[in-house]
Amino acid sequence: MKHWDEVRTAYHVARFGTVSAAAEALGVHHSTVIRHIDALEAHLGLKLFQRHARGYTPTEAGSEVLRVAQATEDQMNQLESRLRGGGDELKGEIVITSLQEVSHFITPILAKFRAAHPDVQIRYMITERLFRLEFGEAHVAIRAGEAGQDPDNVIQPFFQMQMGLFASQTYVDRYGDGIDPDGLLSDHLFVCNADEALPAPHYMWIRENVPPEQIVFSSTDGQTLIQAVQEGIGCGFVERGQAQDLGLVEVTLQNQDWRVPLSLVTHVDLHRTPKVQAILKFLKDACKQM
Amino acid sequence: MKHWDEVRTAYHVARFGTVSAAAEALGVHHSTVIRHIDALEAHLGLKLFQRHARGYTPTEAGSEVLRVAQATEDQMNQLESRLRGGGDELKGEIVITSLQEVSHFITPILAKFRAAHPDVQIRYMITERLFRLEFGEAHVAIRAGEAGQDPDNVIQPFFQMQMGLFASQTYVDRYGDGIDPDGLLSDHLFVCNADEALPAPHYMWIRENVPPEQIVFSSTDGQTLIQAVQEGIGCGFVERGQAQDLGLVEVTLQNQDWRVPLSLVTHVDLHRTPKVQAILKFLKDACKQM
DNA sequence: GATTATATGTGCGATTATGCACATAACGGG
DNA sequence: CCCGTTATGTGCATAATCGCACATATAATC
Structure with missing residues (x-):
């Protein structure tokens, strides 16, 4: 697989759902994004996105790309931080998802985490729907009830x-x-x-x-x-x-x-990254001192 | 960190040690490789390689890039295999290092592994020197004596x-x-x-x-x-x-x-990849049935 | 010590990718 | 129902990139 930059482009499209938003985030023209996707799909010989008049919806294959690319994006960011002499500062986005019920408890913790790591952006998705960690939609999920049996998920009790x-x-x-x-x-x-x-x-x-x-x-x-x-x-x-x-x-x-016992769930591919480790530690510490 | 393709180029330079070899492997002209490295270093504001008349030697920073890029390369290869409908076939290179003493025992196992996974290339490095897994020089190291205390290494007894x-x-x-x-x-x-x-x-x-x-x-x-x-x-x-x-x-x-007790050592960043998991399982199974 | 082989660098023309303007299509609201 | 908003696509001129030829430097070899 050559064309890592095109994968990166596809990643942003999958994240934002539209070509335009991805183009703006990447700082390029939206036609460039379209051509990247077209080229990548042609190279792979399959469709990564379902073209829709309101945006691009990732297919199953596109979601696979999303997950891999998110892991890569995190590693690249982490690498850059380290290389720039910034030690092990965290940067980039962290996506967390949970049910609405626990949000008023989680949010203050996230606020403290943000204060400790000024270069991270937190995206806290409140949704009833289960986010699919295997598709890279979130770094950390807070789930209730029995945890799914997916062997790719790392599950640990929360509170x-x-x-x-x-x-x-x-x-x-x-x-x-x-x-x-x-x-x-x-x-x-x-x-x-x-x-x-x-x-x-x-x-x-x-x-x-x-x-x-x-x-x-x-x-x-x-x-x-x-x-x-x-x-x-x-x-x-x-x-x-x-x-x-x-x-x-x-x-x-x-x-x-x-x-209701809550669990912290992460995908194995992301679980070892410093960003996920940091936020997990933060969440668990906050839960202990209650 | 934008410019994933340049990181990929740097990865190959670090792997082969020379711009020329990297250029051939990438299928581009060597001047392109030089310009990618120059651009990447300019962007980061630091030197990734020590220019030498006989090739490029990675600096500490360059070695960091090597490790991250290897993990990415593996993930991209794995992704491509899966997307192409090839299920979870393994492909790409696997680098293993050990002392010379065990090579005649390891080689037949690697031969069987190769037969089972036709799309992998095995690079078996026999060297007295300890390969530094943290710099991505190898996927799996077979080491003798006490294992190092590096927390980034996953160590398990072999035979x-x-x-x-x-x-x-x-x-x-x-x-x-x-x-x-x-x-x-x-x-x-x-x-x-x-x-x-x-x-x-x-x-x-x-x-x-x-x-x-x-x-x-x-x-x-x-x-x-x-x-x-x-x-x-x-x-x-x-x-x-x-x-x-x-x-x-x-x-x-x-x-x-x-x-002499031998250990299988992998770097955490690579340990979870299907490629490493597969080769580890193969090695351990072969050792059990002895 | 001259020669050969193998490297790294650099100017220049060809190629490729990009940005821009514009066309098109769907959804929503008064 | 029409119009504004927000999308995706597509020529075309431009800008960036790449490949080639050539220059240069060093280690190995005879």
């Missing part, structure tokens, strides 16, 4: 997310907080994520135990769900720290604890 | 090399094989490596126990030493299997076994 069933004060005033003897499910209304495939145990509990007619509000967006709880539509699962910040009241329907 | 003190039949006819009671050191002549810094225990034994005047022949080249033993100049340490092939006779001066 336990403290979920709880919360509601607004107005809701509790009307429907009770469930603490009174035999707090029944039938007395309550629920707010739940609309995505039925989510593996999180508390959502599974709702789907299994709550009659559908009592799920009065659902959405695919976590922030919207919290807002629904705040508005008093029903009670729903919120992370404890976040619930306290928002002044929500806990509703205790069963003496069940909703701790 | 025990069976050394023995051997001599030619003509030598034994004249000086005895040492098996008779109280075979004395003073009755024998020795052949020994001229390099005094070698850590191998049998060489250390010679240096500590044999009076210098009885070391009648020394050389820095292992093959030459064996030849000297074959010629009956003296007795010297030879690997048992090799000694048998050559029809040498064992000389037993002390009831000491000269087993």
